[in-house]
Amino acid sequence: MLKKNLVKMPEWQALQNHYQEMTRLTLRDLFDRDRNRVERFSLREDDIYLDYSKNLINTRTMDLLLKLAVARNLKVEIENMFGGQKVNQSEDRAALHIALRNLNGSPVTLNGSDVMPGVRSTLEKMKILSRTVREGRWRGFSNKRINHIVYIGIGGSNLGPRMVVGALEFYRRRNLSFHFVSNVDGSQIKETLNKINPEKTLFIVASKNFKTEETMTNAGTAKQWILECFKSEKAVSNHFLAISSQRQRAVGFGIDPENILDIWDWVGGRFSVSSAIGLPVMMAIGYRRFMEFLSGFHWMDTHFREAPFKQNIPVTLALLGVWYVNFFLVSSQVIIPYNHYLRDFPAYLQQLEMESNGKSIDRNGQPVTYHTAPLVWGQPGTDGQHTFFQLFHQGTRLVACDFIGFCQSLNDIGDHHQKLMSNFFAQAEALAFGKTKAELIREKVPDRLIPHKICTGNKPTNSILIGRLTPQALGKLMAMYEHKVFVQGVIWNIFSFDQWGVELGKQLAGRIFRELSADCPRSGDHDVSTAGLIRCFKDAQVSGLKKD
Numbered sequence: 001m002l003k004k005n006l007v008k009m010p011e012w013q014a015l016q017n018h019y020q021e022m023t024r025l026t027l028r029d030l031f032d033r034d035r036n037r038v039e040r041f042s043l044r045e046d047d048i049y050l051d052y053s054k055n056l057i058n059t060r061t062m063d064l065l066l067k068l069a070v071a072r073n074l075k076v077e078i079e080n081m082f083g084g085q086k087v088n089q090s091e092d093r094a095a096l097h098i099a100l101r102n103l104n105g106s107p108v109t110l111n112g113s114d115v116m117p118g119v120r121s122t123l124e125k126m127k128i129l130s131r132t133v134r135e136g137r138w139r140g141f142s143n144k145r146i147n148h149i150v151y152i153g154i155g156g157s158n159l160g161p162r163m164v165v166g167a168l169e170f171y172r173r174r175n176l177s178f179h180f181v182s183n184v185d186g187s188q189i190k191e192t193l194n195k196i197n198p199e200k201t202l203f204i205v206a207s208k209n210f211k212t213e214e215t216m217t218n219a220g221t222a223k224q225w226i227l228e229c230f231k232s233e234k235a236v237s238n239h240f241l242a243i244s245s246q247r248q249r250a251v252g253f254g255i256d257p258e259n260i261l262d263i264w265d266w267v268g269g270r271f272s273v274s275s276a277i278g279l280p281v282m283m284a285i286g287y288r289r290f291m292e293f294l295s296g297f298h299w300m301d302t303h304f305r306e307a308p309f310k311q312n313i314p315v316t317l318a319l320l321g322v323w324y325v326n327f328f329l330v331s332s333q334v335i336i337p338y339n340h341y342l343r344d345f346p347a348y349l350q351q352l353e354m355e356s357n358g359k360s361i362d363r364n365g366q367p368v369t370y371h372t373a374p375l376v377w378g379q380p381g382t383d384g385q386h387t388f389f390q391l392f393h394q395g396t397r398l399v400a401c402d403f404i405g406f407c408q409s410l411n412d413i414g415d416h417h418q419k420l421m422s423n424f425f426a427q428a429e430a431l432a433f434g435k436t437k438a439e440l441i442r443e444k445v446p447d448r449l450i451p452h453k454i455c456t457g458n459k460p461t462n463s464i465l466i467g468r469l470t471p472q473a474l475g476k477l478m479a480m481y482e483h484k485v486f487v488q489g490v491i492w493n494i495f496s497f498d499q500w501g502v503e504l505g506k507q508l509a510g511r512i513f514r515e516l517s518a519d520c521p522r523s524g525d526h527d528v529s530t531a532g533l534i535r536c537f538k539d540a541q542v543s544g545l546k547k548d
């Protein structure tokens with residue numbers, strides 16, 4: 001359905017005018033004027049507390065943003081996604097990741113049939129496989145029990161399970177170690193293989209299409225390693241599992257059909273950790289905890305679908321993001337988890353947001369005339385404080401930050417957690433309110449240093465406070481961001497579930513790969529820069545790069 005040009009909508013124009021008024025106000029003003037600001041701009045649902053009061057907003061801002069969401073038909077769009085419509089129109093598919101964690105027994109219909117029986121039978125198969133491995137009943141070719149799981153996949157077939165296995169390490173079975181190989185740089189697989197014993201290793205090759213170059217190259221090297229060890233093709237079925245929607249390709253690789261788990265084309269890579277792609281997670285934390293993890297997703301899915309927009313956590317976060325990206329022209333969304341276990345969470349969100357909404361053509365095939373996804377990045381607090389936070393406090397750019405913290409630590413050691421969380425609170429406070437000249441004078445700071453020590457404040461943050469890092473809480477947090485991304489795609493009128501842009505580089509690399517072989521004398525039809533680089537590389541492979 002054709003949507004109105006966003007910037008021409010009266011709701012947008014109203015926001016544009018309102019933005020001009022808001023630039024005259026600071027967070028100090030906004031807090032001084034409204035004693036009920038925190039009650040007004042916070043949401044508490046189950047064990048999640050979102051305080052968004054430290055944003056450059058007032059009640060009118062939120063009213064206008066909510067009106068925009070309504071005018072963009074958000075309610076209908078949400079129902080379309082949950083109802084199995086082909087919301088991924090450019091790939092002619094539904095996006096039904098919500099079915100993967102639909103734990104209430106209700107059907108989820110796609111083209112007139114219920115997908116839930118297939119989802120449940122894959123979960124059952126995952127349960128059997130993961131129990132066999134966890135209980136030591138899966139044996140390698142020389143009858144040794146498995147201690148190392150090497151998961152090979154890239155992009156959405158890597159970041160989710162890698163992040164979650166790390167995030168839930170506290171719950172991990174300790175006699176199984178997990179290794180993730182994604183990069184086609186042979187150093188990654190080599191260093192991984194150096195650490196493990198082939199007799200005790202199980203490889204999981206995860207690729208939706210089972211032809212992604214990086215994954216297939218790494219899988220080939222792994223297979224070679226197994227064959228060199230056992231000198232028998234039969235060993236492959238003891239040491240390889242596959243997760244794919246292309247069963248035949250996995251069989252062709254030599255994997256036993258019994259050891260192949262299906263995924264469906266209606267599950268996008270970056271939304272796939274609650275599918276069979278989550279197998280290493282289940283192996284790490286067990287079936288029961290994996291189901292708790294899924295229940296967290298399901299909780300947030302239900303909240304997203306049913307809560308009025310005003311009380312809706314993903315909708316609120318999405319609208320705040322639109323406010324900064326499109327009106328303040330903020331280009332960075334920074335994610336700071338105050339939790340070591342969530343160290344890979346920013347990288348995971350980077351793909352989720354940037355691959356989904358890094359688009360410049362709208363659903364009508366027209367170039368957009370407004371910004372879409374920001375650059376998403378981050379690092380755990382407190383590490384980030386000692387590196388890039390300086391720019392947040394005193395640099396020239398405005399960034400939007402999400403701080404994620406937990407009330408209870410999983411590892412209560414001395415006063416670590418209190419210290420960690422004092423930083424969580426302190427940084428958001430410092431960013432919002434800064435330090436004025438008057439305060440510095442009162443502190444008797446020498447005159448010459450005063451300009452250097454002023455922190456203007458007025459830097460927006462969201463504080464997301466969660467009870468404890470449980471599998472369920474993590475599921476909620478992940479689904480919260482998934483739906484935030486979806487809402488923004490609706491507002492921006494772009495297709496969030498495709499990723500055509502990554503194809504061009506893949507095609508070119510395939511061509512150049514052939515040209516790099518020693519017996520290909522000429523490089524293809526390239527610009528002079530690329531041709532020169534290729535020539536230099538090929539010469540240097542023989543004689544090194546240094547000039548004589």
Ligand code: F6P
Nearest residue numbers: 155156157207208209212269502
């Ligand atoms: O490079 C883009 C991409 O298609 C991602 O979206 C996807 O998650 C990844 O490659 C891996 O794809 P596959 O699971 O088919 O190997």
